[in-house]
Amino acid sequence: MSAEDAKESLATTLWNALALDGSFYENAQNTPKTHRIAITIVILAALSHMLGSAVILLINLAPLPILVLALLIDALSVVGGYYFWTLTIDKIGQWLKSTPVSYKDLLIPIGYAYAPQVLNFLTVIPLLGSSIVLVLALWSLLAVIVAVRQGVDISTPTAAFICLVGWPLVQIAIGFVQSFEQWLVQRVY
Numbered sequence: 343m344s345a346e347d348a349k350e351s352l353a354t355t356l357w358n359a360l361a362l363d364g365s366f367y368e369n370a371q372n373t374p375k376t377h378r379i380a381i382t383i384v385i386l387a388a389l390s391h392m393l394g395s396a397v398i399l400l401i402n403l404a405p406l407p408i409l410v411l412a413l414l415i416d417a418l419s420v421v422g423g424y425y426f427w428t429l430t431i432d433k434i435g436q437w438l439k440s441t442p443v444s445y446k447d448l449l450i451p452i453g454y455a456y457a458p459q460v461l462n463f464l465t466v467i468p469l470l471g472s473s474i475v476l477v478l479a480l481w482s483l484l485a486v487i488v489a490v491r492q493g494v495d496i497s498t499p500t501a502a503f504i505c506l507v508g509w510p511l512v513q514i515a516i517g518f519v520q521s522f523e524q525w526l527v528q529r530v531y
Contacts, residue, residue, distance in 0.1 A: 355379050359457035362485055368492035370451050380453025387459030388420035394465040395523060404527045412523040419519040420459065423512040428452045430508030431490060438504065443494055451489035458482045483509050 358366035370376055395416045399409050431452065432445040458481035465471040465478075483505065491501035 351375075352379055352382060355454060356383065356457050356460065359383070359454040359485060360481075362488045364488055364492045367451050367454065367489040368495075370454060370489075370493060376450050377453075380450045383460065384421060384424045384453050384456050387424075387456045387462060388417040390460050390462040391420045392417050393463040394471075395520070397466045399523065399527060402524075402527050408526050412526055415519055416523065419516055423515060424453065424456060425449075426515075427486070427505075427508045427512050430511070431486075431504050434504045434507050435490075435494065435496075438500065448490070448493070451493035452486055455482060455485035455489040458485060479513060 355366075370380075392413045396409070396413055399412055404412065428445060428448050432448055435443075458478045462475075462478060465474045467474065486505045486509075487498070487501050490496070490505055491498050494501070496504075
């Protein structure tokens with residue numbers, strides 16, 4: 343596959359994921375190519391989150407060591423949140439005996455469902471940042487519900503319940519990381 347085909351494939355995947363296209367999630371096969379695209383989306387989401395945080399930290403005149411540490415923690419929180427949320431979905435699904443797929447099989451559709459987080463850099467828009475964070479978080483939640491519903495072939499209420507268990511924990515963890523970054527910057531001054 344050429345670099346241009348890979349870009350087109352990623353762009354098409356992002357569009358279908360952002361559109362909450364159920365058939366797209368249902369047909370997400372577990373192949374090396376789809377796994378790479380899913381991980382790429384999660385990494386782009388982490389980079390987008392880092393970019394938004396970097397702008398805010400630079401505005402607050404964060405020293406370089408604090409800036410680097412905060413951005414590293416920021417990126418790791420997004421990637422860690424992805425793996426943690428997938429794990430909670432897998433474990434709750436197993437407990438309810440509703441998800442016959444493995445943790446590994448869930449990584450691809452949930453990775454695709456992180457597509458709204460690629461727009462996280464928009465949170466730097468003055469006066470709209472908090473609203474954008476909320477919209478992107480809810481959009482991601484809906485995308486994960488669709489991904490789990492279609493990918494595992496379960497009902498929407500069951501998929502919503504399974505996904506809603508881990509979602510608040512991920513949101514709290516990301517909020518904690520952002521508060522920690524602010525504390526680091528204020529601690530220096």
